[in-house]
Amino acid sequence: MTEQTSPTAVSKEETTSLPSEQTKTPxxxxxxxxxxxxxxxxxxxxxxxxxxxxxxDFVVTENLGFELTGSGENVFLLIEKTELNTHQVCEYLAKFFGRRLRDIGYAGLKDKQSISRQWFSIQMNITQNIDLTKLGTENIRLIEHSRHIKKLKIGALKSNHFDIxxxxxxxxxxxxxxxxxxxxxxxxxxxxxxxxxxxxxxxxxxxxxxxxxxxxxxxxxxxxxxxxxxxxxxxxxxxxxxxxxxxxxxxxxxxxxxxxxxxxxxxxxxxxxxxxxxxxxxxxxxxxxxxxxxxxxxxxxxxxxxxxxxxxxxxxxxxxxxxxxxxxxxxNPDNLTWLVKGNDLLVSFDLPTGCFATSILRECVDFIQEYS
Known part of the structure:
Protein backbone atom coordinates (compact mmCIF):
# COMPACT_ATOMS: atom_id res chain seq x y z
CA MET A 1 0.00 0.00 0.00
CA THR A 2 0.56 -0.02 0.25
CA GLU A 3 -1.48 1.28 0.23
CA GLN A 4 -2.81 1.89 -1.79
CA THR A 5 -4.98 5.04 -2.82
CA SER A 6 -5.34 10.04 -4.83
CA PRO A 7 -3.36 13.48 -10.04
CA THR A 8 -3.57 10.20 -8.79
CA ALA A 9 -1.27 7.53 -7.50
CA VAL A 10 -2.66 4.46 -9.14
CA SER A 11 -0.62 1.35 -8.45
CA LYS A 12 -0.14 -1.31 -11.06
CA GLU A 13 -0.25 -3.72 -8.09
CA GLU A 14 -4.01 -3.76 -7.69
CA THR A 15 -5.24 -3.01 -11.19
CA THR A 16 -7.09 -5.61 -13.15
CA SER A 17 -5.35 -5.53 -16.49
CA LEU A 18 -6.24 -9.18 -16.91
CA PRO A 19 -8.07 -10.82 -19.79
CA SER A 20 -11.80 -10.21 -19.80
CA GLU A 21 -13.88 -13.09 -18.49
CA GLN A 22 -16.38 -12.66 -21.32
CA THR A 23 -16.54 -10.72 -24.55
CA LYS A 24 -19.82 -8.87 -24.08
CA THR A 25 -20.95 -7.02 -20.97
CA PRO A 26 -23.29 -4.05 -20.44
CA ASP A 57 11.03 9.10 -5.19
CA PHE A 58 9.01 6.43 -3.37
CA VAL A 59 10.89 4.03 -1.10
CA VAL A 60 9.09 1.61 1.21
CA THR A 61 10.66 -0.83 3.67
CA GLU A 62 8.77 -3.58 5.50
CA ASN A 63 9.19 -4.06 9.24
CA LEU A 64 8.32 -7.65 10.17
CA GLY A 65 7.98 -6.90 13.85
CA PHE A 66 9.14 -10.37 14.93
CA GLU A 67 12.44 -12.23 15.11
CA LEU A 68 13.21 -15.01 12.66
CA THR A 69 14.09 -18.30 14.34
CA GLY A 70 17.07 -19.02 12.10
CA SER A 71 15.82 -22.55 11.46
CA GLY A 72 12.76 -24.16 9.92
CA GLU A 73 11.38 -25.14 6.55
CA ASN A 74 10.84 -21.59 5.26
CA VAL A 75 13.61 -19.46 3.81
CA PHE A 76 12.93 -15.76 4.41
CA LEU A 77 14.40 -13.27 1.95
CA LEU A 78 14.48 -9.49 2.27
CA ILE A 79 14.49 -8.33 -1.35
CA GLU A 80 14.82 -4.87 -2.80
CA LYS A 81 12.72 -4.70 -5.94
CA THR A 82 12.55 -1.86 -8.45
CA GLU A 83 9.83 -1.39 -11.08
CA LEU A 84 8.36 -4.82 -10.37
CA ASN A 85 5.15 -5.72 -8.61
CA THR A 86 4.96 -8.32 -5.87
CA HIS A 87 3.51 -11.05 -8.08
CA GLN A 88 6.35 -10.67 -10.59
CA VAL A 89 8.90 -11.24 -7.82
CA CYS A 90 6.94 -14.29 -6.62
CA GLU A 91 7.05 -15.73 -10.14
CA TYR A 92 10.80 -15.13 -10.34
CA LEU A 93 11.40 -16.80 -6.96
CA ALA A 94 9.23 -19.79 -7.85
CA LYS A 95 11.25 -20.31 -11.02
CA PHE A 96 14.61 -19.72 -9.32
CA PHE A 97 13.95 -22.26 -6.56
CA GLY A 98 11.90 -24.66 -8.68
CA ARG A 99 8.88 -24.28 -6.40
CA ARG A 100 5.18 -23.73 -6.91
CA LEU A 101 3.76 -20.24 -6.63
CA ARG A 102 1.77 -21.30 -3.58
CA ASP A 103 5.08 -22.11 -1.83
CA ILE A 104 6.00 -18.40 -1.96
CA GLY A 105 4.75 -16.22 0.89
CA TYR A 106 4.58 -12.44 1.27
CA ALA A 107 2.96 -10.09 3.74
CA GLY A 108 1.45 -7.52 1.40
CA LEU A 109 1.43 -6.02 -2.07
CA LYS A 110 3.92 -3.30 -2.81
CA ASP A 111 3.72 -0.62 -5.48
CA LYS A 112 5.47 -1.37 -8.76
CA GLN A 113 6.33 2.30 -9.17
CA SER A 114 8.75 2.36 -6.27
CA ILE A 115 11.80 0.91 -4.65
CA SER A 116 10.39 -1.64 -2.21
CA ARG A 117 12.33 -3.63 0.38
CA GLN A 118 10.01 -6.54 0.91
CA TRP A 119 10.08 -9.88 2.74
CA PHE A 120 9.29 -13.15 0.97
CA SER A 121 9.30 -16.74 2.23
CA ILE A 122 9.95 -19.93 0.25
CA GLN A 123 8.99 -23.32 1.61
CA MET A 124 12.10 -25.52 1.45
CA ASN A 125 13.19 -28.81 2.96
CA ILE A 126 15.02 -28.22 6.25
CA THR A 127 18.04 -30.24 5.10
CA GLN A 128 18.21 -28.67 1.64
CA ASN A 129 21.25 -26.49 1.03
CA ILE A 130 20.52 -23.39 -1.00
CA ASP A 131 22.87 -21.33 -3.13
CA LEU A 132 21.79 -17.69 -3.20
CA THR A 133 24.86 -16.31 -4.96
CA LYS A 134 23.03 -16.12 -8.30
CA LEU A 135 19.76 -14.83 -6.88
CA GLY A 136 18.95 -11.42 -8.32
CA THR A 137 18.46 -9.45 -11.50
CA GLU A 138 18.78 -5.83 -12.57
CA ASN A 139 15.53 -5.18 -10.67
CA ILE A 140 15.90 -7.64 -7.78
CA ARG A 141 18.56 -7.43 -5.06
CA LEU A 142 18.89 -9.76 -2.07
CA ILE A 143 19.54 -7.81 1.14
CA GLU A 144 19.45 -10.55 3.78
CA HIS A 145 18.09 -14.03 4.41
CA SER A 146 17.32 -16.44 7.21
CA ARG A 147 15.14 -19.44 7.99
CA HIS A 148 11.91 -19.49 9.98
CA ILE A 149 9.44 -22.07 11.23
CA LYS A 150 6.35 -20.50 9.62
CA LYS A 151 5.42 -19.28 6.15
CA LEU A 152 5.02 -15.53 5.72
CA LYS A 153 1.31 -14.72 5.50
CA ILE A 154 -0.69 -11.72 4.32
CA GLY A 155 -0.79 -9.02 6.98
CA ALA A 156 2.07 -10.48 9.03
CA LEU A 157 3.86 -7.16 9.33
CA LYS A 158 4.19 -4.64 12.09
CA SER A 159 4.55 -1.63 9.82
CA ASN A 160 5.91 -0.12 6.62
CA HIS A 161 8.44 2.71 6.55
CA PHE A 162 8.15 5.28 3.76
CA ASP A 163 10.65 7.80 2.37
CA ILE A 164 8.84 9.92 -0.21
CA ASN A 332 -1.79 8.55 12.78
CA PRO A 333 1.61 8.19 11.10
CA ASP A 334 4.49 7.30 13.41
CA ASN A 335 7.89 8.99 13.29
CA LEU A 336 6.70 11.64 10.82
CA THR A 337 9.59 13.86 9.73
CA TRP A 338 10.39 16.04 6.73
CA LEU A 339 13.46 17.61 5.19
CA VAL A 340 13.30 20.71 3.00
CA LYS A 341 15.41 20.63 -0.15
CA GLY A 342 14.65 23.89 -1.94
CA ASN A 343 11.19 23.39 -3.42
CA ASP A 344 11.28 19.67 -2.64
CA LEU A 345 10.33 17.85 0.56
CA LEU A 346 11.56 14.44 1.69
CA VAL A 347 8.77 13.10 3.89
CA SER A 348 9.34 10.02 6.06
CA PHE A 349 6.94 8.09 8.30
CA ASP A 350 5.81 4.65 9.46
CA LEU A 351 2.32 3.23 8.92
CA PRO A 352 0.65 0.08 10.25
CA THR A 353 0.15 -2.69 7.73
CA GLY A 354 -2.93 -2.19 5.57
CA CYS A 355 -2.70 1.61 5.62
CA PHE A 356 -1.84 3.81 2.64
CA ALA A 357 0.90 6.40 2.28
CA THR A 358 -1.15 8.27 -0.31
CA SER A 359 -3.80 8.88 2.35
CA ILE A 360 -1.15 10.93 4.16
CA LEU A 361 0.06 12.70 1.03
CA ARG A 362 -3.40 13.72 -0.25
CA GLU A 363 -3.80 15.91 2.86
CA CYS A 364 -0.44 17.62 2.13
CA VAL A 365 -0.43 18.45 -1.57
CA ASP A 366 -2.33 18.00 -4.79
CA PHE A 367 0.22 15.71 -6.32
CA ILE A 368 0.95 14.96 -9.92
CA GLN A 369 2.29 11.54 -10.79
CA GLU A 370 4.51 11.65 -13.86
CA TYR A 371 6.19 8.26 -13.66
CA SER A 372 4.38 5.25 -15.11
Missing part, protein backbone atom coordinates in the same frame (compact mmCIF):
# COMPACT_ATOMS: atom_id res chain seq x y z
CA UNK A 27 -21.73 -0.63 -21.05
CA UNK A 28 -22.43 0.50 -17.47
CA UNK A 29 -19.84 -2.01 -16.25
CA UNK A 30 -17.04 -0.07 -17.97
CA UNK A 31 -17.49 3.37 -16.43
CA UNK A 32 -14.67 5.50 -15.03
CA UNK A 33 -15.08 6.11 -11.31
CA UNK A 34 -14.39 9.43 -9.60
CA UNK A 35 -13.07 9.60 -6.03
CA UNK A 36 -12.65 13.35 -5.73
CA UNK A 37 -15.74 13.70 -3.54
CA UNK A 38 -14.02 12.15 -0.52
CA UNK A 39 -13.58 14.92 2.02
CA UNK A 40 -10.37 16.15 3.64
CA UNK A 41 -9.74 16.53 7.37
CA UNK A 42 -7.47 19.57 6.93
CA UNK A 43 -9.13 21.03 3.84
CA UNK A 44 -8.12 20.55 0.23
CA UNK A 45 -4.40 21.35 -0.20
CA UNK A 46 -3.44 24.62 -1.86
CA UNK A 47 -0.05 23.43 -3.09
CA UNK A 48 0.72 20.99 -5.87
CA UNK A 49 3.79 18.79 -6.29
CA UNK A 50 5.27 16.17 -8.57
CA UNK A 51 5.11 12.63 -7.24
CA UNK A 52 6.95 9.49 -8.37
CA UNK A 53 8.85 11.03 -11.26
CA UNK A 54 11.33 8.14 -10.80
CA UNK A 55 11.19 4.99 -8.62
CA UNK A 56 13.66 6.50 -6.13
CA UNK A 165 10.22 12.82 -2.22
CA UNK A 166 7.71 15.46 -3.30
CA UNK A 167 9.20 17.67 -6.01
CA UNK A 168 8.58 21.22 -7.23
CA UNK A 169 6.09 22.06 -4.49
CA UNK A 170 4.30 25.30 -5.31
CA UNK A 171 3.88 26.31 -1.64
CA UNK A 172 6.39 24.66 0.68
CA UNK A 173 5.31 26.71 3.73
CA UNK A 174 1.67 25.61 3.40
CA UNK A 175 2.74 21.98 2.96
CA UNK A 176 4.91 22.08 6.08
CA UNK A 177 2.00 23.56 8.02
CA UNK A 178 -0.17 20.68 6.91
CA UNK A 179 2.48 18.15 7.93
CA UNK A 180 2.54 19.74 11.38
CA UNK A 181 -1.25 19.31 11.60
CA UNK A 182 -1.02 15.71 10.44
CA UNK A 183 1.64 14.97 13.07
CA UNK A 184 -0.74 15.95 15.86
CA UNK A 185 -4.18 15.22 14.37
CA UNK A 186 -3.66 12.44 11.81
CA UNK A 187 -5.65 11.97 8.59
CA UNK A 188 -8.72 9.99 7.50
CA UNK A 189 -7.79 6.32 7.20
CA UNK A 190 -9.04 6.04 3.63
CA UNK A 191 -8.14 3.05 1.50
CA UNK A 192 -5.88 4.43 -1.22
CA UNK A 193 -6.96 4.70 -4.82
CA UNK A 194 -4.75 1.82 -5.92
CA UNK A 195 -7.15 -0.45 -4.05
CA UNK A 196 -9.79 0.36 -6.68
CA UNK A 197 -7.67 -0.17 -9.78
CA UNK A 198 -7.07 2.06 -12.77
CA UNK A 199 -10.02 4.49 -13.02
CA UNK A 200 -11.85 2.30 -10.52
CA UNK A 201 -11.97 -0.76 -12.75
CA UNK A 202 -11.97 -3.14 -9.77
CA UNK A 203 -15.36 -1.65 -8.85
CA UNK A 204 -16.61 -2.41 -12.36
CA UNK A 205 -15.70 -6.03 -11.72
CA UNK A 206 -17.60 -5.80 -8.42
CA UNK A 207 -20.66 -4.58 -10.30
CA UNK A 208 -20.36 -7.45 -12.74
CA UNK A 209 -20.04 -10.00 -9.97
CA UNK A 210 -22.95 -8.59 -7.99
CA UNK A 211 -25.07 -8.61 -11.16
CA UNK A 212 -24.61 -12.36 -11.38
CA UNK A 213 -21.62 -12.80 -13.66
CA UNK A 214 -19.62 -15.92 -12.81
CA UNK A 215 -16.04 -14.70 -12.63
CA UNK A 216 -13.73 -17.68 -12.38
CA UNK A 217 -10.42 -15.81 -12.15
CA UNK A 218 -9.59 -15.82 -8.43
CA UNK A 219 -7.37 -12.76 -8.67
CA UNK A 220 -10.12 -10.67 -10.27
CA UNK A 221 -12.65 -11.90 -7.71
CA UNK A 222 -10.29 -10.90 -4.91
CA UNK A 223 -9.78 -7.44 -6.39
CA UNK A 224 -13.54 -6.95 -6.76
CA UNK A 225 -14.40 -8.05 -3.22
CA UNK A 226 -11.60 -6.01 -1.64
CA UNK A 227 -12.42 -2.89 -3.68
CA UNK A 228 -16.17 -2.90 -3.00
CA UNK A 229 -15.65 -3.47 0.73
CA UNK A 230 -13.06 -0.70 0.88
CA UNK A 231 -15.26 1.71 -1.08
CA UNK A 232 -18.14 1.33 1.40
CA UNK A 233 -15.71 1.97 4.28
CA UNK A 234 -14.39 5.12 2.60
CA UNK A 235 -17.93 6.33 1.99
CA UNK A 236 -18.74 6.00 5.71
CA UNK A 237 -15.58 7.93 6.64
CA UNK A 238 -16.44 10.60 4.08
CA UNK A 239 -19.96 10.94 5.48
CA UNK A 240 -18.65 11.41 9.02
CA UNK A 241 -16.34 14.15 7.75
CA UNK A 242 -19.16 15.86 5.86
CA UNK A 243 -21.41 15.76 8.93
CA UNK A 244 -18.55 17.00 11.15
CA UNK A 245 -18.64 13.78 13.14
CA UNK A 246 -15.12 12.63 12.35
CA UNK A 247 -13.16 13.97 15.31
CA UNK A 248 -15.70 13.22 18.01
CA UNK A 249 -16.96 10.07 19.66
CA UNK A 250 -20.70 9.45 19.84
CA UNK A 251 -22.84 7.21 21.95
CA UNK A 252 -23.34 4.21 19.71
CA UNK A 253 -19.81 4.21 18.31
CA UNK A 254 -17.67 1.08 18.22
CA UNK A 255 -14.10 1.64 19.39
CA UNK A 256 -11.07 -0.28 18.17
CA UNK A 257 -7.94 -0.84 20.26
CA UNK A 258 -5.09 0.98 18.59
CA UNK A 259 -2.74 -1.41 16.84
CA UNK A 260 -5.10 -4.39 17.03
CA UNK A 261 -8.25 -5.84 15.51
CA UNK A 262 -10.10 -5.95 18.83
CA UNK A 263 -13.09 -3.65 19.26
CA UNK A 264 -15.90 -2.94 21.69
CA UNK A 265 -18.93 -0.71 22.12
CA UNK A 266 -19.51 1.55 25.11
CA UNK A 267 -21.23 4.83 25.85
CA UNK A 268 -18.93 7.83 25.80
CA UNK A 269 -17.73 8.89 29.25
CA UNK A 270 -14.68 10.64 30.69
CA UNK A 271 -12.63 7.42 30.54
CA UNK A 272 -13.44 6.82 26.87
CA UNK A 273 -12.64 10.45 26.07
CA UNK A 274 -9.28 10.18 27.84
CA UNK A 275 -8.41 6.93 26.04
CA UNK A 276 -9.23 8.57 22.71
CA UNK A 277 -7.04 11.57 23.53
CA UNK A 278 -4.18 9.22 24.46
CA UNK A 279 -4.71 7.25 21.21
CA UNK A 280 -5.27 4.06 23.20
CA UNK A 281 -8.50 3.53 21.28
CA UNK A 282 -9.97 4.94 18.05
CA UNK A 283 -13.39 5.35 16.49
CA UNK A 284 -14.11 2.70 13.84
CA UNK A 285 -16.19 2.18 10.70
CA UNK A 286 -17.39 -1.11 9.17
CA UNK A 287 -15.64 -3.46 6.81
CA UNK A 288 -18.81 -5.00 5.51
CA UNK A 289 -19.61 -8.71 5.60
CA UNK A 290 -21.87 -11.22 7.27
CA UNK A 291 -23.28 -10.02 10.59
CA UNK A 292 -25.08 -7.04 12.02
CA UNK A 293 -23.64 -3.57 12.53
CA UNK A 294 -22.58 -3.26 16.16
CA UNK A 295 -23.12 0.47 16.28
CA UNK A 296 -26.25 2.09 17.69
CA UNK A 297 -28.36 5.22 17.36
CA UNK A 298 -27.08 8.02 15.14
CA UNK A 299 -23.97 6.07 14.15
CA UNK A 300 -25.96 3.00 13.14
CA UNK A 301 -28.30 5.20 11.10
CA UNK A 302 -25.36 6.79 9.26
CA UNK A 303 -23.63 3.47 8.51
CA UNK A 304 -26.84 1.78 7.44
CA UNK A 305 -27.74 4.65 5.12
CA UNK A 306 -24.33 4.64 3.41
CA UNK A 307 -24.07 0.87 3.09
CA UNK A 308 -27.66 0.66 1.88
CA UNK A 309 -26.67 2.55 -1.26
CA UNK A 310 -24.61 -0.52 -2.21
CA UNK A 311 -26.99 -3.33 -1.32
CA UNK A 312 -25.83 -5.35 -4.31
CA UNK A 313 -22.24 -5.30 -3.06
CA UNK A 314 -23.36 -6.14 0.48
CA UNK A 315 -25.05 -9.31 -0.71
CA UNK A 316 -22.03 -10.23 -2.83
CA UNK A 317 -19.67 -9.83 0.12
CA UNK A 318 -21.87 -11.96 2.37
CA UNK A 319 -22.35 -14.62 -0.31
CA UNK A 320 -18.58 -14.85 -0.70
CA UNK A 321 -18.02 -15.51 2.99
CA UNK A 322 -16.65 -12.19 4.23
CA UNK A 323 -17.44 -11.40 7.84
CA UNK A 324 -18.23 -8.05 9.42
CA UNK A 325 -15.09 -6.36 10.77
CA UNK A 326 -14.09 -2.87 11.93
CA UNK A 327 -11.28 -0.48 10.92
CA UNK A 328 -10.16 2.76 12.51
CA UNK A 329 -11.35 5.91 10.75
CA UNK A 330 -8.22 7.80 11.88
CA UNK A 331 -4.67 7.21 10.66
Missing amino acids: AEFFKDWSFEHWAYLHGKPKASAKFKTIPE LLKDITDVIDTIGRLEQIKTQGVPNYFGLQRFGFKGNNLNWADRMSAGEDIKNRKIKGFALSASRSYIFNEVVNERLKQKLFDKALNGDVFILTGSNSYFSQDVDDKITQRLQENDIQVSAPLFGKGEFETKGQVLELETQVAGQHANWQKMLVDNGLKQERRSILL
